[in-house]
Amino acid sequence: MHIRDMLADAERTKAPSFSFEYFPPKTAQGVQNLYDRMDRMYNFGPKFIDITWGAGGRIAELTCEMVAQAQAYLGLETCMHLTCTDMGEEKVNNALQRAYKAGCTNILALRGDPPREKEKWEAAEGGFQYARDLVAHIRKLYGDHFDIGVAGYPEGCDDNKDEESLLDHLKEKVDMGASFIVTQMFYDVDNFLRWVKRVREKGITVPIIPGIMPIATYASFLRRANHMNCRIPEEWMAKLEPVKNDDVAVREIGKTLVADMCRKIVDAGIRHLHFYTMNLAQATRMVLEELDWLPSPNRPLKRALPWKQSLGSGRRDEDVRPIFWRNRNKSYITRTQDWDEFPNGRWGDSRSPAFGELDAYGIGLTGSNELNRKKWGEPETVKDIANLFVRYLNQELEYLPWSEAPISSEAELIKDNLIALNNRGLITINSQPAVNGVKSTHPIHGWGPANGYVYQKAYLELLVSPELFPEIKRRIENHPDLTYYGVTKSGNLHTNAPSEGPNAVTWGVFPGKEIVQPTIVESISFLAWKDEAFQLGLEWARCYDADTPSRLLIEEIMNKWYLINIVNNDFHQPNTIFEILTDLSVSDLEKVYTPAQTNGATNGVSEASTVPQ
Amino acid sequence: MHIRDMLADAERTKAPSFSFEYFPPKTAQGVQNLYDRMDRMYNFGPKFIDITWGAGGRIAELTCEMVAQAQAYLGLETCMHLTCTDMGEEKVNNALQRAYKAGCTNILALRGDPPREKEKWEAAEGGFQYARDLVAHIRKLYGDHFDIGVAGYPEGCDDNKDEESLLDHLKEKVDMGASFIVTQMFYDVDNFLRWVKRVREKGITVPIIPGIMPIATYASFLRRANHMNCRIPEEWMAKLEPVKNDDVAVREIGKTLVADMCRKIVDAGIRHLHFYTMNLAQATRMVLEELDWLPSPNRPLKRALPWKQSLGSGRRDEDVRPIFWRNRNKSYITRTQDWDEFPNGRWGDSRSPAFGELDAYGIGLTGSNELNRKKWGEPETVKDIANLFVRYLNQELEYLPWSEAPISSEAELIKDNLIALNNRGLITINSQPAVNGVKSTHPIHGWGPANGYVYQKAYLELLVSPELFPEIKRRIENHPDLTYYGVTKSGNLHTNAPSEGPNAVTWGVFPGKEIVQPTIVESISFLAWKDEAFQLGLEWARCYDADTPSRLLIEEIMNKWYLINIVNNDFHQPNTIFEILTDLSVSDLEKVYTPAQTNGATNGVSEASTVPQ
Structure with missing residues (x-):
């Protein structure tokens, strides 16, 4: 402009x-x-x-x-x-x-x-x-x-x-x-x-x-x-x-x-x-x-879209992105920079098929190993990892391997739920609360032109131990409002999505416009994100020397756990996702890893999880 | 299928x-x-x-x-x-x-x-x-x-x-x-x-x-x-x-x-x-x-979209149409039959540029002149025309020149408002009530898959005398939530739409899908509809002999009145459109036309309208 x-x-x-x-x-x-x-x-x-x-x-x-x-x-x-x-x-x-x-x-x-x-x-x-x-x-x-x-x-x-x-x-x-x-x-x-x-x-x-x-x-x-x-x-x-x-x-x-x-x-x-x-x-x-010129609840920062638009050449009209890169804006832009066109109006056909390779510049974990060890300490148990996520949610930590910016203010609404999940060993990578039509000028959820209404479906993305996964999958599939994708690092994909097509999880209704739907959940991009998410974890693991408990623990999680995302399609119900997970936890939160254990066939944190039926 | x-x-x-x-x-x-x-x-x-x-x-x-x-x-x-x-x-x-x-x-x-x-x-x-x-x-x-x-x-x-x-x-x-x-x-x-x-x-x-x-x-x-x-x-x-x-x-x-x-x-x-x-x-x-197998309020007819889908070759994925042909389904299909692609997901680019010509088969008024005179009588005043519309709204008349099917059940919600408008000489061609998110299984407004929510912006399309038009335009333009298009037969277009783009007036939110927005209001298709709407009126006029009051009256309306459509973009407010029109009326509702009058320069029903300031 x-x-x-x-x-x-x-x-x-x-x-x-x-x-x-x-x-x-x-x-x-x-x-x-x-x-x-x-x-x-x-x-x-x-x-x-x-x-x-x-x-x-x-x-x-x-x-x-x-x-x-x-x-x-x-x-x-x-x-x-x-x-x-x-x-x-x-x-x-x-x-x-x-x-x-x-x-x-x-x-x-x-x-x-x-x-x-x-x-x-x-x-x-x-x-x-x-x-x-x-x-x-x-x-x-x-x-x-x-x-x-x-x-x-x-x-x-x-x-x-x-x-x-x-x-x-x-x-x-x-x-x-x-x-x-x-x-x-x-x-x-x-x-x-x-x-x-x-x-x-x-x-x-x-x-x-x-x-x-x-x-x-x-x-x-x-x-x-x-x-x-x-x-x-x-x-x-x-x-x-x-x-x-x-x-x-x-x-x-x-x-x-x-x-x-x-x-x-x-x-x-x-x-x-x-x-x-x-x-x-x-x-x-x-x-x-x-x-008194700074944005305030009464005069919120004007945002054209819920995420920060790129003003790079050819991207000004872009208005749809997968939610997965919500906290990794730069990586998303880098991995899509060779696209001929950018999704506008809807995800669909205007998207080029391929996401850029993970070894492209700027996609991996930034900062030296030493700096990262300083930021994130030397976690030895799932509980230690969970504590890092809790500190991030409490704004005591600015970054996580999967989040290149401090937690957004809208997470405040569901912070207690997220902390509770992490405390039980369900590691929350990304989330958004449900929003059932607030004014587009709303200080926290608002975006887009004035006189509009904006909406969100509740979204949660988390790392789940392999023993908890089948029960979570069962509960989601029995619920009429929940859709999910779950995948391991090696790509074993589970889903109950009704079609290959995208699920709009953020949208806005404005005067004189078609519905704007800037954030979606969809399978192909989730698989591209999955590669990145596990890669970031492995890069984090490699900040620690071989055979240290931190390295063994993080590698175990990356190699065996599931990355799952859950959408509550009923945006009138804010807490359904948390409710179905409420009694699930990793049982051995305090287990410390040693080389002998992880080399064994049946070891790992995931060995004994509490799964009520 | x-x-x-x-x-x-x-x-x-x-x-x-x-x-x-x-x-x-x-x-x-x-x-x-x-x-x-x-x-x-x-x-x-x-x-x-x-x-x-x-x-x-x-x-x-x-x-x-x-x-x-x-x-x-x-x-x-x-x-x-x-x-x-x-x-x-x-x-x-x-x-x-x-x-x-x-x-x-x-x-x-x-x-x-x-x-x-x-x-x-x-x-x-x-x-x-x-x-x-x-x-x-x-x-x-x-x-x-x-x-x-x-x-x-x-x-x-x-x-x-x-x-x-x-x-x-x-x-x-x-x-x-x-x-x-x-x-x-x-x-x-x-x-x-x-x-x-x-x-x-x-x-x-x-x-x-x-x-x-x-x-x-x-x-x-x-x-x-x-x-x-x-x-x-x-x-x-x-x-x-x-x-x-x-x-x-x-x-x-x-x-x-x-x-x-x-x-x-x-x-x-x-x-x-x-x-x-x-x-x-x-x-x-x-x-x-x-x-007890017929659809009922408890078991409504399942509709994939708010309008009847065409199953013709190449049209099965079509899911966006302008609202103007809501009551002229066949004509819309005929006028778009040569399109290479049909809008899907959004109006935008997939649409071919041109609507078919009006002389194509099946677009004009059906039925013989005699049959039409029998159906619609011999109106001599604006009041007579208005009465036909009131009878249509009361389900006492099955068709109007602009409606090839009986009034839909959802008009019931706003019927009294529509009748009041017609009684004041504001002739309502088309409308839909506002719907602020009801279940997709709702017996009247519902459409699409189960477990969804559907929405509508209030819409009203009407014929307005040239003396009322400037005041209506002024009121709409002073209202932050209303957008409109108004046009005469000769194509003098007025609008306050923020852009050339379409305005979604019906949309639905469903599990695992992008937002479906099957009905839109937009300028190019409104101009194509305008030709048809005035043509239908003129064909109706020609059912009556030259120089009869009925023919003179209807021709006057077609040649001089405005066709306007109004969208209330705030779908939380059901009655705004009716409120801004509430004190406006054509004053000489009972005036009968004679050849001498309509040949004069300043005559016509539109001469003296009541326009409170």
Whole structure:
């Protein structure tokens, strides 16, 4: 989506909105951490994000990669910065092509800072002299595909303090095809509003987005302001200087000062603000909190679908996915990235037949063995494993091998039931509660356009010991409302599904639309997920040395237990699935594994299970 | 669907089921009347119907045509009879090919009666001698496409009284590939059950369907029994003979006798009965009523979809249609018959772009001008027209130009609202009440598999005078839950639909399935329906002479009024549509048209309408 359209939306609804800026980190671990942070900050509700251009080879490469990741995996509408610095036409074209392929539709065209070793900016050989040339070039190559923004300098530019000439340049950039302006940071609102007036007097009518730099520490506040030649209002210094050695106080006072500044800007009729996050969440979050702009139960984050949409090329219309990857979004996108079309409206025919192989990049367990052992300890019994799942459900653990994000807030509704199951050795991999038609604006279950109703069938996916499986299967098959698939690692599939076709487990009814059914359960994709689920477990096992009880235990579970999913088709009945499992448990929850035992034929936790008849 | 599969279903559920037999009538009017009767008898719930083979040119042709009509338009699973009488191989092949193209999958293969002019049966030149040869031929040509039935003779055959040899022939027919047996009529159950035992002793294991001839009059009862050499139990004669001149008494007693016979058969474990209807409804209906086998609120007619599915070739998977043709099923099937694919799962892409032209066979108003004037009188005012619609809603009128079937039982819920609208000159063409999730077995709204829930958005389609239209449009557009399309004959389209896409107005949620959404509202098909709706009105107008008030009135409405459809997207609110229209009415409901008035520029009923602000 073009930023100009988002701004027009914001203008129409008069609701304040904001965006975040990130830059490419220096280390691989830094990149991974930043992705995690961007994913969390998605929940703050930014309209879009910017990724700055990393001038120079490897770091320019990283900008392109981050844009692609943000679009495809994080579902964040992204604006890629592009500078003239050190960039010949070929490099520019290459960067634009990569942005295009990533599904990115917004570019911020900048001249850029001079590279460190040069004092004055110079065009690269065969490159562009001015940002306006870059704007014209992008328009020439891509027509209206990209929305193009340019920089505005309310307090002057590094190498040009003359406001009049800077405004002339701004006018030229807009005339060349830019459709929005993002300003450098500033703290002097009065000056900013005066500058906006001058911009308008120049006949520039495109939206202006003020760049806001939250205050993290006193030192960084001063350094950045000085670096950008930003005037600091005296009142700010008077409040911040006395507490300069108390970081907490600086952030508290800084948050109020910045929030006040934001309010003044919004009161002046400019409703979209751009935050320079400096790749950190806290200072920005504090300002948004102070402004009361963060999503809340009364103003929930708007979600088009119950899962995070990918904005990668060709995927924008995708609106159906199997539920199995609910907590493994990235892996699902990776394993389906070669599909020609993505399911839209219904699962059915538009789906390519094959899921990508498990050895593809990004599908396995992330993190080093050491890190994983630290996260998940050294479980020696089924009870230990169950405890990890209980901690995850209690939000004391952020990840599990099968969940790459913290537990969702809707699990709260069924948390006690899930914990009880785990405590009895029924390991719950995935679940959703039943929802019988709540408003599409519901703070927890809502998604899609306003004035709609959304529904869910209760879903539970769990690892079940082979001795419990036959009884569970019998009970499900005797119940008219339950359908299930159960399978071992080797692929021995059991089901009572009435057909090969998909079962919609999440759907929504909206004004003027066909029914949207974004989440389904279905056999072929379950088998693809099964491979992944058992593989993740085996990778976890291999974090431990051979013949250790942890490794033996986890391998035993992966090699012998069943992965089963159960749907309660009667979405009026929230607890049926838990009720039929209520008296079942693995009996020897505390059994510790030794090499001798697991080599034996009839050993294992599954040996003695409590199965009431 | 193969009859053997239906019988296996019946066997599994232990529920009694039945089928009806019809023969080709002699006159065109007789054919039309029979189609209407078959359509009504659909509601008795037969599993399938038989059409007997009309030996000889024109009447054989008619059998093929009736099979095609029953499959395509009436949604009745049909078994075509085929005889060897007077049929060379080419004629047989031609008949089979036509059945195949019609989507028919069941054939009853018979030797057939001798043509009237011959006393003894002889094979046609190049034709088949025995039914078994016909069975073998069908299997050879079509493999398993057709399920094949053959005749059984519990009381002997016209030209062969030897039971043993008849049983041998039966065995041969089954060995050649027949998979069910339909018997000739009989009244002696004990003999029938004895015969069944002998059939089984011969090693014949395929299902046996007893043929049941209900009793209409004493004369026809005797004539048919004698013609078929049927033994009549003494008890039957003792009961019927004394009342032989009282048709009502004969039917009453006959119904009980036949129903008792049916019960005995069912008690013996044969659960599917085949009724020789003789193209009449009453006698068969009385027996079914006596048996309590007719659909009732407690045992509703099972419907796969809310509308009658076409079983024509290529249409069996069709499960989405626009609501506009709800009361014009045949016309919809005709206008879409050339589509390559039929919408399945969702409306969208699988639809061919064009609806058939209005001059295609079967789309216009049926019946002669005289008949139509008789049905609908000579309305001279909007009030007169409104009264016709009120009578239709009150079940005092069976058809309207826009409704080829009596009003559905679900209209009862909103009947008073609809009548009130018509009484104010808002002419209601089509409607459905809102349904917020009732069980799929609900006697009125239910459809689809068991253990599901079905939903509807309230829908109303009406003819609106041009003076009322702007106010109605304003009110709808001010309401967050209502979407509409409004159009004049010349195609001036108004809408507030959020997109070009379809709006699902009927949907169902079932175990293990995607959401089924069989009825939609959408712009392109509404424009195709609009042409038809105004055309039907103009054809009605032309039933009256030029310059008569009736013709002038109806032409005025067709030429100037709007056809509008309104959907209330909030299916929790049943009455919103009626509420927003509640104080609107055509003011001059009693105005009579004269040539002078309608030639004037500003005249017409629409001149003075009451539009409160």
